[in-house]
Amino acid sequence: MALVELIDVHFRYAGSEEYALRGVSLEAEEGEFVLLVGPSGCGKSTLLRVLNGLIPHFYEGDFRGVARVAGLDVPKTPPHVLARHVGMVFQDPENQLFLSSVEREIAFGLENMGLPRSEIRRRVREVLELFGLEELKDRAPYELSGGQQQKVAIASVMALEPRVLAMDEPTANLDPISALEILSLVSRLTREKGVLAIVVEHRLELALRFATRMVVMDGGRIVASGDPRRVVLEASRLVGFPPVVVAHQLLRNRGLIGGAPPLTPEALSEEILGVIGWRR
Amino acid sequence: MSSVLDVFRFRRKNTPLHRLDPRAKFAILVLFSAASLILNDLASLLLVLVAEVALLAVARSAGEWLRSLKGLSMLVAMILALNYLTLPSNRLFTALTLALRFICLTTAFSVFFLTTAADELATALEASGLPREYSIMFTMSLRFVPSLARDLQTISDALRCRGLELEKGGLRTRIRNYTYLLVPLIVYELRRSLMIAEALEARGFGALKRVEPYVELRLGRADYAAIATSCALLALTVALRFTSLYEAFVRLQLSIFGEL
Numbered sequence: 001m002a003l004v005e006l007i008d009v010h011f012r013y014a015g016s017e018e019y020a021l022r023g024v025s026l027e028a029e030e031g032e033f034v035l036l037v038g039p040s041g042c043g044k045s046t047l048l049r050v051l052n053g054l055i056p057h058f059y060e061g062d063f064r065g066v067a068r069v070a071g072l073d074v075p076k077t078p079p080h081v082l083a084r085h086v087g088m089v090f091q092d093p094e095n096q097l098f099l100s101s102v103e104r105e106i107a108f109g110l111e112n113m114g115l116p117r118s119e120i121r122r123r124v125r126e127v128l129e130l131f132g133l134e135e136l137k138d139r140a141p142y143e144l145s146g147g148q149q150q151k152v153a154i155a156s157v158m159a160l161e162p163r164v165l166a167m168d169e170p171t172a173n174l175d176p177i178s179a180l181e182i183l184s185l186v187s188r189l190t191r192e193k194g195v196l197a198i199v200v201e202h203r204l205e206l207a208l209r210f211a212t213r214m215v216v217m218d219g220g221r222i223v224a225s226g227d228p229r230r231v232v233l234e235a236s237r238l239v240g241f242p243p244v245v246v247a248h249q250l251l252r253n254r255g256l257i258g259g260a261p262p263l264t265p266e267a268l269s270e271e272i273l274g275v276i277g278w279r280r
Numbered sequence: 281m282s283s284v285l286d287v288f289r290f291r292r293k294n295t296p297l298h299r300l301d302p303r304a305k306f307a308i309l310v311l312f313s314a315a316s317l318i319l320n321d322l323a324s325l326l327l328v329l330v331a332e333v334a335l336l337a338v339a340r341s342a343g344e345w346l347r348s349l350k351g352l353s354m355l356v357a358m359i360l361a362l363n364y365l366t367l368p369s370n371r372l373f374t375a376l377t378l379a380l381r382f383i384c385l386t387t388a389f390s391v392f393f394l395t396t397a398a399d400e401l402a403t404a405l406e407a408s409g410l411p412r413e414y415s416i417m418f419t420m421s422l423r424f425v426p427s428l429a430r431d432l433q434t435i436s437d438a439l440r441c442r443g444l445e446l447e448k449g450g451l452r453t454r455i456r457n458y459t460y461l462l463v464p465l466i467v468y469e470l471r472r473s474l475m476i477a478e479a480l481e482a483r484g485f486g487a488l489k490r491v492e493p494y495v496e497l498r499l500g501r502a503d504y505a506a507i508a509t510s511c512a513l514l515a516l517t518v519a520l521r522f523t524s525l526y527e528a529f530v531r532l533q534l535s536i537f538g539e540l
């Protein structure tokens with residue numbers, strides 16, 4: 001069975017006329033980096049909230065369809081049980097960090113699970129090491145830079161060892177370099193730990209290179225899904241063309257270059273250098 | 281406004297006072313505030329203040345305290361003036377004593393809050409039987425004070441950019457201007473609280489009533505010493521306060537002030 005399995009999911013928020021999700025079906029396996037894109041209000045955030053049970057448990061409304069995560073039936077499983085399987089990271093790190101030290105922040109979720117102190121200590125140590133946060137462990141989260149804060153936010157949900165990491169615009173408040181760092185950290189988690197990452201992200205030029213799959217939503221439906229190189233061309237009406245794709249298209253139309261569009265400026269440069277026969 | 285709130289803003293430092301268990305610091309707080317309330321003369325209260333400032337110096341926090349005192353100076357001046365103008369006799373002595381008592385009390389709380397992290401305090405409260413929901417609520421209410429101050433700043437900046445002069449005009453205009461500030465602020469904070477609630481859910485908060493906290497509070501030798509000393513000094517203060525010696529001491533001070 002797939003790690004995440006949604007079949008024909010519909011959801012309408014209580015008090016709203018429109019359905020935010022209208023028949024979404026999605027299967028995803030461990031180790032995937034799924035980039036979820038689409039215009040504002042297309043249902044991306046709502047979809048993420050189905051994965052960790054905030055919908056339908058925290059937000060009331062009309063839920064239909066099948067949602068299974070790690071073999072658990074989402075509508076029948078309380079959010080704190082799902083929290084062990086799905087880590088959720090939000091846009092603003094400030095609203096996800098509550099305590100006075102990084103160390104305690106990471107321990108918070110583990111405390112909530114009722115783990116014994118010795119086990120909490122072990123996992124906190126592991127997570128600090130995995131994320132390279134040992135030096136910051138006594139600092140207050142609100143004293144850290146935005147990138148460090150978001151790293152702490154990810155570390156504190158990963159402490160619960162979830163197999164799915166759902167992220168709602170995790171780099172929206174970050175500068176490009178920190179954003180790149182956070183996304184490559186997530187990519188590392190998918191490769192080394194087999195985590196399934198489902199990431200909502202507007203900055204294609206930063207996120208595309210890490211994606212193993214791209215899913216495009218519009219009006220509460222999934223309108224394209226698959227290899228990012230293909231999907232980025234199919235769904236350009238909704239997501240726009242990243243400059244690297246435009247450059248590739250122009251070169252290809254003049255017959256100078258072939259194949260699918262590269263996902264980073266570096267890859268395009270390599271291709272061009274290859275064509276003109278430049279060797280290092 | 282921010283400077284008054286500064287009194288209670290914790291800053292992490294590594295000093296003997298910061299390292300004390302919150303419960304030991306609570307004992308010190310009880311000692312100082314009880315002493316400020318039962319002592320009724322200028323000289324003794326001055327002694328209390330000197331002791332408090334000495335502790336603040338040990339905690340390397342005297343600067344923050346002084347800055348916060350500046351914010352409270354209006355209140356102190358008001359206590360002085362109102363008492364001096366309305367009391368029937370011993371006006372200056374009593375007014376000074378009451379103002380000093382106010383300073384001693386707020387300083388006692390500064391000593392506590394400048395050296396105790398909110399979540400350490402919450403852990404101590406939890407260890408003494410407070411339910412986890414309340415201890416976390418307490419931690420977060422302090423944690424989000426700076427965020428609230430920043431939101432307020434953002435909104436008032438945005439209003440100023442559009443030509444609203446918040447500090448101008450008569451009382452009625454000002455009150456109306458502040459509603460312009462308050463409505464978006466409330467909306468802002470409601471939205472923030474929703475996001476915080478989501479993040480709490482996502483980390484399994486509230487699933488269990490009782491959990492084993494990560495930080496283990498253990499009273500060490502220094503903590504026991506601080507608690508014992510506080511208790512002893514408090515007992516001594518209470519005992520001395522109700523002797524004829526204390527009455528004589530107060531009379532002596534009154535005679536110095538004479539008819540003022």
